[in-house]
Structure formats: structure tokens, C-alpha cells
Amino acid sequence: MAQTHPDPVLQATDVTKRFGGVVAVNGMSLAVHRGEILGLIGPNGAGKTTMFDLLAGSVAVSSGSIRLNGVEVAGSPAHRRIAQGLGRTFQIPRPFAGLTLVENLLIARQHQTGERLWPNFAAWRRIAAEERAARDKARGLLDLVRLSHLAGEPASVLSGGQRKLLELARLLMADPQVILLDEPAAGVNPSLLEVIIDRIRAINAGGVTFLLIEHNIDMVTRLCHRVIVMAQGARLAEGTAAEVARDPRVIEAYLGGAG
Numbered sequence: 001m002a003q004t005h006p007d008p009v010l011q012a013t014d015v016t017k018r019f020g021g022v023v024a025v026n027g028m029s030l031a032v033h034r035g036e037i038l039g040l041i042g043p044n045g046a047g048k049t050t051m052f053d054l055l056a057g058s059v060a061v062s063s064g065s066i067r068l069n070g071v072e073v074a075g076s077p078a079h080r081r082i083a084q085g086l087g088r089t090f091q092i093p094r095p096f097a098g099l100t101l102v103e104n105l106l107i108a109r110q111h112q113t114g115e116r117l118w119p120n121f122a123a124w125r126r127i128a129a130e131e132r133a134a135r136d137k138a139r140g141l142l143d144l145v146r147l148s149h150l151a152g153e154p155a156s157v158l159s160g161g162q163r164k165l166l167e168l169a170r171l172l173m174a175d176p177q178v179i180l181l182d183e184p185a186a187g188v189n190p191s192l193l194e195v196i197i198d199r200i201r202a203i204n205a206g207g208v209t210f211l212l213i214e215h216n217i218d219m220v221t222r223l224c225h226r227v228i229v230m231a232q233g234a235r236l237a238e239g240t241a242a243e244v245a246r247d248p249r250v251i252e253a254y255l256g257g258a259g
């Protein structure tokens with residue numbers, strides 16, 4: 001496991017999101033420390049996915065501050081946050097089914113010179129070199145997530161768990177500093193779950209910080225250095241997985257089923 005530092009790579013302060021009359025996130029604060037794997041748990045409807053949407057920028061905050069590497073990003077769009085080092089996966093990954101795994105990674109690429117200029121010969125050579133480098137990177141990342149044997153297959157052949165691994169590789173093409181994972185264990189068979197846990201650890205050891213939402217408490221216990229519990233849009237508790245699991249307020253929130 002990478003060492004954790006109290007240096008926030010991503011920090012939300014007093015964030016609120018209203019959808020009409022529904023307050024999905026209500027004055028929520030959290031800090032993701034550089035190098036850690038932080039878990040975000042809580043009952044259904046607690047506001048966890050909405051919090052991810054706010055952190056990633058796919059949904060705008062009603063109020064509050066979000067800082068990425070100390071820079072306020074609450075007003076900036078999702079694509080800019082990706083360029084600034086933030087990656088996020090979706091609960092149900094949707095790769096381009098007809099494209100190969102390598103192609104799925106190549107279309108995720110950020111800095112493409114190709115479309116920007118009419119290539120003269122020197123530019124053409126540079127573009128060809130960039131293409132080669134990107135292809136090598138894609139193959140390396142497929143190897144990292146244990147999918148290289150399927151590199152030339154269409155994404156349609158992948159199981160649910162393999163799609164989650166492809167999604168992880170796709171994010172890594174952009175060299176993120178922090179990755180948000182929404183329920184990486186959901187719908188994944190037990191043997192592939194072990195691969196996912198092992199790969200998240202390896203990627204974390206390589207310096208990438210993680211924030212993950214997960215209902216699978218076994219995965220949270222094994223993977224997360226620290227856990228934050230959300231209920232009814234707000235922060236309820238924080239600690240190790242074992243500490244929050246025996247916190248009476250947390251037990252009450254889960255038993256009450258009130259998100």
C-alpha cells in the first residue's frame with residue numbers, strides 16, 4: 001500500500017446539491033489525501049453518487065467549494081477536471097462494444113495533435129510517433145489490468161468485471177492523480193473481484209489516489225485506508241472500516257434504511 005499523507009489532492013467543503021425540493025447532498029465535506037484509498041459508504045440514497053457527480057463536475061454544486069490540488073474547480077466543467085488529474089468511472093461502464101480494447105483506450109486519449117493541424121511531413125512523422133506511443137501505452141495498460149490477452153477483441157466479449165478493468169485502463173490513459181470508482185465490485189464475479197482488488201492496490205502503489213463508493217464491505221475493509229460514512233446527504237462518521245462498522249450511528253443509519 002502506498003503511504004498516506006495529509007495532503008489533500010481533492011477536497012470538498014460544505015457542498016450542497018438540491019434537485020428541486022430534494023437535498024441530495026447537504027453540507028458535505030471530505031478530503032482525499034494524496035496516496036490513500038478512501039472509501040465512501042452509506043445506505044442507498046445517502047447521496048454518494050451525487051457527491052461523485054459534484055466532485056467530477058458532471059453535476060454543478062448548488063453551493064460549496066471543491067478543490068483539486070488546491071485549485072477551486074467547483075465552477076469548471078468535467079473535461080477540464082480530467083485534464084487537471086481527476087478520473088472517474090461509472091457504476092455501469094459502457095465501452096464502445098464494436099471497437100477493440102486497444103481502440104477503446106485510444107479514443108480516450110487527451111492530447112491529440114492530429115486533428116488540430118494540416119500535417120506537413122514533420123508533423124506527420126510526429127503524429128505517427130505519437131500514435132505508436134499511445135498504442136504502446138494502451139497495450140501496457142491492458143497488461144496492467146490483466147486484459148492484454150483480449151487486446152484485439154471487441155469490447156462486447158467482456159464480462160461485467162472485465163468492463164470495470166477496461167474502464168480503469170481507459171482512465172489511466174490520461175495519467176490521473178486521483179480516481180473516483182463508483183461501486184467497482186457491483187456485478188463482478190468473486191474471482192475477478194480478487195483481480196480488481198489486486199490491481200487497484202498495484203495502481204495505488206504506483207502513486208494514484210483512490211476514492212471509492214462500495215456496498216461490498218469486505219472489499220472496503222481490505223482495500224481502504226480510511227472510510228467516510230454518508231447518510232441523508234451529510235457526513236455521519238469517519239474512521240477505519242472496523243471503527244465505522246461498530247459505530248452505533250452508522251448501524252442505526254443502515255438499519256433505519258433512511259438515506
Ligand SMILES: Nc1ncnc2c1ncn2[C@@H]1O[C@H](COP(=O)(O)OP(=O)(O)OP(=O)(O)O)[C@@H](O)[C@H]1O
Pocket residue numbers: 019022023024025042043044045046047048049050051
Ligand atoms: N437527478 C436527480 N434528480 C432528483 N433527485 C435526485 C437526482 N439524483 C439523485 N437524486 C436523489 O438524491 C438522493 C441521493 O441519491 P444518490 O444516487 O446520490 O444516492 P447513493 O448514495 O448513490 O445511493 P445508492 O447506494 O443506492 O447508489 C436520492 O434521494 C435520489 O433520489
Ligand SMILES: [Mg+2]
Pocket residue numbers: 048049050
Ligand atoms: Mg449510487
